[in-house]
Amino acid sequence: MSDTLGFYGIQFLNGMAYSLLLFLLAMGLSLIFGMMDVMNLAHGSLYMIGAYVGLFFLGWTGQFWIAVVLVPIAVGIIGIIMEASLLRPLYRRGHLDQVLLTFGLSFVFMDMVKWIWGADIRSLPAPPGLAKSAIIFGRSFPEYRLFVIVIGLILALALWAFLERTRLGAVIRAGVADKEMVSGLGINITLVFTLVFGLGAALAGLSGIIAGPVLGLYPGMDFETLIITLIVVVVGGLGTLKGSFWGAILIGQAQTFGKVLVPDFALLIVFVIMAIVLLARPSGLFGKEAA
Amino acid sequence: MLELRDVHTFLGESYILQGVSLRVSDGELVSLLGRNGVGKTTTIRSIIGFSPPRKGSILFKNTDVARLSPSRIARMGIGLVPQGRRVFPDLSVKENLIIGARGKGWNLERVFKQFPRLKEREKQKAGTLSGGEQQMLAIARALMTNPQLLLMDEPSEGLAPLIVKEIGQVLSELKQEGFAILLVEQNLSLAVGLADRAYVMNKGSIVFEGTPDILLHDEETKKQYLGV
Numbered sequence: 001m002s003d004t005l006g007f008y009g010i011q012f013l014n015g016m017a018y019s020l021l022l023f024l025l026a027m028g029l030s031l032i033f034g035m036m037d038v039m040n041l042a043h044g045s046l047y048m049i050g051a052y053v054g055l056f057f058l059g060w061t062g063q064f065w066i067a068v069v070l071v072p073i074a075v076g077i078i079g080i081i082m083e084a085s086l087l088r089p090l091y092r093r094g095h096l097d098q099v100l101l102t103f104g105l106s107f108v109f110m111d112m113v114k115w116i117w118g119a120d121i122r123s124l125p126a127p128p129g130l131a132k133s134a135i136i137f138g139r140s141f142p143e144y145r146l147f148v149i150v151i152g153l154i155l156a157l158a159l160w161a162f163l164e165r166t167r168l169g170a171v172i173r174a175g176v177a178d179k180e181m182v183s184g185l186g187i188n189i190t191l192v193f194t195l196v197f198g199l200g201a202a203l204a205g206l207s208g209i210i211a212g213p214v215l216g217l218y219p220g221m222d223f224e225t226l227i228i229t230l231i232v233v234v235v236g237g238l239g240t241l242k243g244s245f246w247g248a249i250l251i252g253q254a255q256t257f258g259k260v261l262v263p264d265f266a267l268l269i270v271f272v273i274m275a276i277v278l279l280a281r282p283s284g285l286f287g288k289e290a291a
Numbered sequence: 292m293l294e295l296r297d298v299h300t301f302l303g304e305s306y307i308l309q310g311v312s313l314r315v316s317d318g319e320l321v322s323l324l325g326r327n328g329v330g331k332t333t334t335i336r337s338i339i340g341f342s343p344p345r346k347g348s349i350l351f352k353n354t355d356v357a358r359l360s361p362s363r364i365a366r367m368g369i370g371l372v373p374q375g376r377r378v379f380p381d382l383s384v385k386e387n388l389i390i391g392a393r394g395k396g397w398n399l400e401r402v403f404k405q406f407p408r409l410k411e412r413e414k415q416k417a418g419t420l421s422g423g424e425q426q427m428l429a430i431a432r433a434l435m436t437n438p439q440l441l442l443m444d445e446p447s448e449g450l451a452p453l454i455v456k457e458i459g460q461v462l463s464e465l466k467q468e469g470f471a472i473l474l475v476e477q478n479l480s481l482a483v484g485l486a487d488r489a490y491v492m493n494k495g496s497i498v499f500e501g502t503p504d505i506l507l508h509d510e511e512t513k514k515q516y517l518g519v
Contacts, residue, residue, distance in 0.1 A: 170386040174379040181377045184339050185391030186365035186436055288381075 009137035011206025011260055012253070017145045017214065019252025020152025024207040025225065026232040026244040028161060034176040034239020036193050038087060039095060039205045041102040044226025045109035046201045048073045050208025051217045052113055055124055064127035071209040072202035079201020083194050106222060124212030144213055151210065155203075160241055163176050172196060176239035177288075228255070231270060237287025246285055292440055292452025292471045298347035298357075300330075300337045306343065307333045309495035315440065320472040322464070322482035322503075324517060330497050331475045332374050334492070335444045338473075340364045348469050351440070366393075370438030374445050374462050374475075376429040384409050387417050392446070394437030402431045405461075423454035430461060440471045447478045455481060471507035479519060483507060491516050 017134050029043045050071050057067035057074075082105070125131070126144040133140040163169035171192060175182045183189040215221070228251065236247020254273055257264030277285060293315040315321045324332050336342040338349055340361035349357040356364045365371065379387050388394035388399060388409075402411035406427045412420060417428055426446055431513050433441060446462070447455040459481050466472060466485060476482035483489055483503035491499035491512060499512045508514065513519050 153454055167389055170382055171390050172388075174390055177379045177381060178377055180341055180361070181371075181373060181379070181392070183361040184341065184365055184371045184373065185432065186362050186393065187391060188360075188362045190360070190362075 003138070006137035006139045010139050010141055011257055013141060013145065014134065015148065015253035015256035017148040017152070018256055019249045020149060020156065021211050022208045022229060022232050022252045023152065023245050024166035024203045024210075025229040026236065026248050027241060028203040029229055030236070030238055030240070030244050031176070031196055032200045033233065035172060035179060035196055036087075036091070037095070038091075038098050039102070040197075040200070041099060041226065042082070042105040042109060043102075043200070043204055044224070045106045046075055046079060046204035047107060047211075047225050048113060048217075048219075048222035049207040050205030051124065051212045052117055052122075052208075053205070054209030054212055055122060055217060056116070058124065064125075068206070068209055072206040075205025075208070076198045076202030078205075080194055080198040080286060082201070083197035086191060087197070088190070088193075094288045098268075106226070108235075110219050110222060117217075119219055122217040124209070124217060126213040127165065142214075148210055148214065155206075156241075156245060163241055166171035168192075168195075187246065228270070231274050233284075235246070235284055237272055237281075237284025240286050243284055243286035250285075292319075292352065293473065294350040295334070295338070296348045296350070298334070298337055298344045298349060300333055300342055300344045302333065307342075307495055308337060310347070310494070311337075311492070311497055313490050313497060313500070315471050315473050317471055318466075318469050319487045320355075320466045320474060320485050322486040322489040323473060323475045323492060324479065324482055324489060324506075325475075326516065326518060327477075329492045330495040331492055332444055333495075334392040335371075335374070335442050335473070335475060338364075338442060339369060347364075365391075365436065365438075368437075368439040370433030370436050370441045372426075372429045372433045372441060372443040372446060374448065376422075376425045378420070378425050378428050380416065380420065380434070382417055383414050384417055384420070384428060385413045387428055387489060388435050391432060392435040393508050397434040399435075402434055405434075405464075406431050423450050423457065426447045426450065426454075426458060427461070434465075438470075441465065442473050445477060447476065447481055459485065479517060 025043065025047055029040060032038055032040050053074050054067045054071045057070045059065060060068060086101060087098065090101060130144040130147050131141050134143050134146060163173060171182060171187055175189060175192060179189050232247040232251045234242065236243030237250060250273065253282055254269050255266055260271040295311055295313050298308050298311045302327055311334055323334065325331050333342055337344050340359060344357050347357065348355045351367055351369065355455065356367065388402060408424055409428060409518050412424065417425065420428060430446065446458050450458065455478060462467070462485055474482060483506060486503050489506050490497050491503065493516045498516055499506065
């Protein structure tokens with residue numbers, strides 16, 4: 001009996017670690033889409049770049065923690081350059097142009113990663129202090145995954161505080177609702193867009209390096225992640241932190257338990273959940289009804 | 292303060308403003324009247340930069356702002372109270388007020404003194420306010436940017452007569468404060484009661500310009516362009 005509890009407890013923790021990584025990804029994607037109306041199909045690439053650039057920084061400095069700090073800065077800068085140079089001219093065009101651009105970019109990024117790091121699976125070692133396992137529910141559980149859960153919860157709280165308790169956060173939420181009106185109040189919405197895109201990219205990069213020691217690095221991790229993240233955003237609803245958070249928990253847990261209980265149907269379960277949510281609430285669990 | 296010279300604006304392929312010229316002097320309240328769909332809101336949108344004109348110039352404090360971005364135009368000293376109020380529904384009343392706050396004069400304290408109802412609902416989400424309260428919030432939000440010119444697009448729209456009277460009271464106080472105001476209205480008595488001058492629009496052009504007195508006695512214009 002206690003063994004059953006242990007099994008489910010451990011899987012729940014695995015699911016939490018995965019869910020919180022998904023949350024960091026979904027939050028960026030959802031803010032970018034909610035506010036700028038841009039579906040960034042290169043969001044998974046930013047996650048992949050985060051992991052590989054993390055590998056580079058780790059090799060260079062030998063310090064996992066320095067890499068964890070440098071990666072979001074580097075990927076954030078990549079995002080800012082991408083927004084300011086490539087996406088900005090496309091805001092007045094339709095979604096299709098943006099989708100083509102970002103989808104095209106994702107192939108460019110994939111080839112760059114293959115060219116620099118090769119197509120083989122690479123691994124990012126967990127930092128030495130967290131390489132052991134702890135005993136939880138009478139089973140061993142990698143300490144690093146506990147760290148992922150803790151850091152994920154801290155970041156979720158920090159993001160919440162930023163969005164709900166600061167003036168810039170209020171500007172961003174206002175922009176999700178009505179960006180034209182925000183600009184009519186004298187706020188430089190173009191600059192806010194760039195910042196939001198940079199923040200989303202930094203979060204994607206950060207989740208890439210944090211996920212590295214758990215999920216590994218390989219070309220293709222970008223598309224896998226993009227699809228799951230898109231599902232999280234659709235299920236949770238656009239442009240809200242609450243939606244991204246609970247959407248990520250639901251999908252992350254469903255996929256984790258699906259993989260161990262019914263491995264053949266794990267992805268199917270996720271799609272079934274999405275279909276049910278879309279039928280019951282077309283704008284997602286916490287999304288606003290389209291005006 | 293503000294002068295439009297032969298402004299032509301398209302929305303997509305539709306030719307909406309077909310050469311609009313008007314002017315608002317310092318401290319003046321000017322009403323812009325006309326039936327639905329004649330281009331009043333497009334005029335406001337052209338001034339603030341949401342729908343930039345294809346031709347013509349918009350002079351604000353002697354600078355042509357016709358090709359500037361909305362945020363730069365607003366920062367020069369134009370406060371927008373848009374059609375439909377457009378408060379941010381998920382933000383608290385206070386957040387609605389502070390996001391655009393800048394300059395000296397109007398701050399939270401002063402706005403709350405002017406609109407005590409907003410103070411009472413400071414922490415409430417703007418989406419839960421009544422229509423009249425949302426209108427007051429939209430006006431207060433514009434005041435927080437400390438503008439010299441207010442653009443007000445149908446502040447009485449969809450409000451009960453008692454609330455419309457309250458809005459009229461606020462407008463006359465703002466006028467006394469020395470704001471220049473361009474007021475778009477369907478409510479004739481509100482529009483001409485406060486105005487120094489009035490314009491009437493039809494099919495994208497100005498068809499009448501004069502004092503409220505002249506307009507009220509111009510039965511032909513009233514009947515043909517205002518439906519009264």
